[in-house]
Amino acid sequence: MAFTEKDVRYVADLAHLELTEDEVKKFLPQLASILQYVQKLNELDTSAIEPMAQVTYPGSQNAAFRADQPRRTFSQDEALANAPESGAGCFKVPRVIEREE
Amino acid sequence: MDFTTLTISQIHDLLKTRQATAVEIAQAHLERIEQKDKEVRAYLSLCPERALAQAKRVDEEIAAGKTLAPLAGVPVAVKDVILTRGTRTTCASRILENFVAPYDATAVERLEGAGAVILGKTNCDEFAMGSSTENSSFYPTHNPRDLTRVPGGSSGGSAAAVAANFATVALGSDTGGSIRQPSAFCDIVGMMGTYGRVSRYGLVAFASSLDHIGPFGRSVRDVALVLETIAGRDPLDSTCAALPVDEYVGALSGDVRGIRVGVPTEYLKGLNSEIGGNIQKGIDLFSKLGCEIVPISLPHTDHAIGCYYIICTAEASSNLARYDGVRYGFRSTQHEDLRDMYRKSRNLGFGAEVKRRIMLGTYVLSSGYYDAYYLKAQKVRTLITRDFVEAFDEVDVIVTPTSPIAPFKLGERVDDPLQMYLADIYTVTASLAGIPGISVPCGKTPSEPHLPVGMQILAKHFDEARLLRVADAFEKAGGFSIRAFPFIM
Numbered sequence: 001m002a003f004t005e006k007d008v009r010y011v012a013d014l015a016h017l018e019l020t021e022d023e024v025k026k027f028l029p030q031l032a033s034i035l036q037y038v039q040k041l042n043e044l045d046t047s048a049i050e051p052m053a054q055v056t057y058p059g060s061q062n063a064a065f066r067a068d069q070p071r072r073t074f075s076q077d078e079a080l081a082n083a084p085e086s087g088a089g090c091f092k093v094p095r096v097i098e099r100e101e
Numbered sequence: 102m103d104f105t106t107l108t109i110s111q112i113h114d115l116l117k118t119r120q121a122t123a124v125e126i127a128q129a130h131l132e133r134i135e136q137k138d139k140e141v142r143a144y145l146s147l148c149p150e151r152a153l154a155q156a157k158r159v160d161e162e163i164a165a166g167k168t169l170a171p172l173a174g175v176p177v178a179v180k181d182v183i184l185t186r187g188t189r190t191t192c193a194s195r196i197l198e199n200f201v202a203p204y205d206a207t208a209v210e211r212l213e214g215a216g217a218v219i220l221g222k223t224n225c226d227e228f229a230m231g232s233s234t235e236n237s238s239f240y241p242t243h244n245p246r247d248l249t250r251v252p253g254g255s256s257g258g259s260a261a262a263v264a265a266n267f268a269t270v271a272l273g274s275d276t277g278g279s280i281r282q283p284s285a286f287c288d289i290v291g292m293m294g295t296y297g298r299v300s301r302y303g304l305v306a307f308a309s310s311l312d313h314i315g316p317f318g319r320s321v322r323d324v325a326l327v328l329e330t331i332a333g334r335d336p337l338d339s340t341c342a343a344l345p346v347d348e349y350v351g352a353l354s355g356d357v358r359g360i361r362v363g364v365p366t367e368y369l370k371g372l373n374s375e376i377g378g379n380i381q382k383g384i385d386l387f388s389k390l391g392c393e394i395v396p397i398s399l400p401h402t403d404h405a406i407g408c409y410y411i412i413c414t415a416e417a418s419s420n421l422a423r424y425d426g427v428r429y430g431f432r433s434t435q436h437e438d439l440r441d442m443y444r445k446s447r448n449l450g451f452g453a454e455v456k457r458r459i460m461l462g463t464y465v466l467s468s469g470y471y472d473a474y475y476l477k478a479q480k481v482r483t484l485i486t487r488d489f490v491e492a493f494d495e496v497d498v499i500v501t502p503t504s505p506i507a508p509f510k511l512g513e514r515v516d517d518p519l520q521m522y523l524a525d526i527y528t529v530t531a532s533l534a535g536i537p538g539i540s541v542p543c544g545k546t547p548s549e550p551h552l553p554v555g556m557q558i559l560a561k562h563f564d565e566a567r568l569l570r571v572a573d574a575f576e577k578a579g580g581f582s583i584r585a586f587p588f589i590m
Contacts, residue, residue, distance in 0.1 A: 015418060015463040017456055018444035031460060033519050038407035041477050051479035052486060054310040055296040055535025066336035078203050084432035091427050094439045
């Protein structure tokens with residue numbers, strides 16, 4: 001499976017990145033060589049191996065749940081403090097629904 | 102007296118005997134940073150008001166006759182991927198250039214709770230992606246041992262700050278070696294605990310199944326004390342282990358007789374003689390200390406880099422999807438619609454390495470490739486972890502070089518990402534297995550220009566106390582303390 005310029009553009013589109021022509025040219029050989037390198041994993045027979053999604057340790061007690069109690073959280077002002085654009089207590093974004101005139 | 106070269110216990114001696122105040126110690130550091138950081142560029146921002154206010158609180162407690170908190174008056178640098186309330190936290194990225202954190206990371210809160218004085222935020226590779234700190238969107242950091250060379254990465258600013266006496270200790274993050282490798286490059290001590298040992302609440306996520314927060318210091322003892330302070334259950338991080346935290350400083354007995362030290366044959370194969378020679382001397386030192394040296398095999402080592410870079414990029418592509426110019430971070434002003442705004446904001450906000458990793462991660466998770474890459478890598482991760490579990494049936498700790506290369510010149514390796522990735526070979530394996538690891542100084546390369554070499558020591562899950570005991574004994578026996586290598590600045 002050769003990794004092509006078309007793949008670079010397709011992946012950039014999936015990742016919501018708008019690459020310049022120069023970036024496409026630069027990334028293509030770099031990504032292709034990395035993907036070529038990781039093919040190495042196919043040397044290993046993993047048909048009988050379980051995938052490992054995260055580290056687990058024998059006998060571990062994870063604090064997966066905390067007490068279900070209300071606690072102080074951010075005020076509206078704090079939550080909006082880093083917003084590039086806000087108004088009326090909301091995050092503002094460009095219009096997503098066209099209005100019929 | 103120079104207050105910037107001290108260890109934590111030396112600081113406490115001065116505070117207890119009233120030979121110095123916490124404010125004086127903080128000011129001495131801020132002055133040194135002011136004078137010297139122009140050459141190193143370890144910090145991205147400073148928070149002198151916060152530092153001096155905290156130092157003043159410590160001095161007031163001393164004046165009131167209270168016992169010193171474990172880190173009272175200790176100046177700390179914090180990597181800029183860890184949130185500090187009210188100060189900028191940029192992840193060394195344009196996309197977060199003006200982001201002001203609304204809360205403190207748990208690790209930061211615990212440090213301050215123990216009396217530590219946070220001086221500022223340190224430079225790193227953008228979103229902790231890199232091994233040289235050259236991927237910072239703002240400027241590269243220079244290695245204080247040789248200003249023409251990189252400090253390593255991604256936590257290069259934190260390592261450089263500690264090496265240059267711009268802080269006594271520092272916090273960094275380690276996903277595939279980002280604390281251990283810069284420690285080796287800057288000739289200091291740096292540690293990653295077991296996955297889940299330290300809360301990551303307030304650490305900006307890169308690869309969630311691999312990310313850790315951990316300490317840097319100029320001695321194993323200082324590192325042990327910081328780790329002891331920040332480790333332990335946190336209701337705000339569900340991946341943080343509920344196991345009790347051992348006494349780390351109390352474990353530093355100096356006695357390592359009978360400890361079985363594993364040396365993985367795969368790690369020394371093909372290692373250049375400059376680094377290999379020092380590592381062999383380090384292994385001989387363990388032997389002299391009464392340890393038993395046991396050759397072991399970690400057969401899947403050769404597949405670790407491929408496995409790591411698939412998993413970490415996959416997780417990064419998912420974690421970094423949140424930067425869209427809506428709730429925080431950079432927003433492009435030139436856009437046609439919402440989708441166009443996401444794309445332009447992301448493209449202008451992220452640097453090259455971050456884009457490369459997002460692209461790789463998106464590709465390996467995409468329809469048709471998921472099984473071939475991501476699922477395959479998760480299975481190989483099982484094999485790599487199994488290698489360690491089996492090895493730890495035979496040995497107590499495993500020693501390896503921290504990095505196969507010595508600190509390189511700035512700009513020397515930036516054009517070949519794959520070569521940069523391959524140099525992470527000795528650190529990514531422990532990250533994948535979730536075991537703790539520390540890097541301690543192991544002398545300098547024999548030929549000019551005599552660059553620092555780091556010895557990595559690994560232990561089984563939650564065996565930090567033993568790991569630190571071994572590292573401390575090694576440091577003392579080797580005379581590898583910072584004073585043996587005069588600071589060049």
